[in-house]
Amino acid sequence: MLASASPARLRLLRDAGIEPQVIVSGVDESAVPSDDPDSMVRTLAELKARAVAAEPAARGAIVLGADSTLVLDGRVLGKPGSAEAATRRWQEMRGRHGTLLTGHCVIEPDSGRCALEVGRTEVYFGTPSDAEIAAYVASGEPIEVAGAFTLDGRGAPFVDRIEGDHSNVVGLSLPVIRRLLASLGVGIIELWH
Secondary structure, three states: OEOOOOHHHHHHHHHOOEOOOEOOOOOOHHHOOOOOHHHHHHHHHHHHHHHHHOOHHHOOOOEEEEEEEEEEOOEEEOOOOOHHHHHHHHHHHOOOEEEEEEEEEEEEOOOOEEEEEEEEEEEEEOOOOHHHHHHHHHOOOOOOOHHHOOOOOOOHHHEEEEEOOHHHHHOOOHHHHHHHHHHOOOOHHHHEO
16 A cells, blocks of 8 residues: 555556555654754654554555655755746755655554655756756646656756665666565565556
8 A cells, every 4th residue: 555646656567566555644754853864754654554544444454655855965856836836946956965865664564563764865966957847847747746857757857866776766676675575474476466
C-alpha cells in the first residue's frame, strides 16, 4: 500500500513489479520543522505511513510512506509551489550540486512493526540558460516536485550527473525499500504481481 499521491513513486513500484493500492495520507507537511532535513523527511515518511496504516483497508497489507526534499547549502528546498519560486530556484541551483533526501517508512499494520531509512543522492545541476529555465517552468513540471526538478521527465537534460541511487531521486529508493522490507521479514519478490 502506497501512502503517496506521487505518480512517479507509483510508476517506480509498478516498474519494479509491485502493484500497490494507493491511499493518500493527508498529512500536513508544513507541520514538521525543516531545521534538520534528515529528521524532517524521516518524520514525514513515518507520519504518512502511520496515517494510512490506521485505515481499515491497511489490514493485512504493508504500508510505504515517503517524503523527499533537496538540500542546497544546508537549506531545505521542497516543492516551490509557484512558477516564480521555481524560476528563482533554478537560477540558484544551476551549475551547483545538492543532496536529494528521501525518507522511507515501511509499516506492517497488523504487527505494528516499522522500519525507517533515509536515502541520499548527490545531484549535480547543469547550467540551463534563462530561456531554458523559463520554458521548463512554463511546462509546469517543476512546480509541485521536491527540489523543482525531475530526473524522469523534462528536467533530466538539466542534471549533469548524480552520485548514488537514481530511483531515490525519482521518488523512492528501491534498494532502501528492499532492505526495509527484509528487516520486517518480507522479501521484495513476495510483492511482485
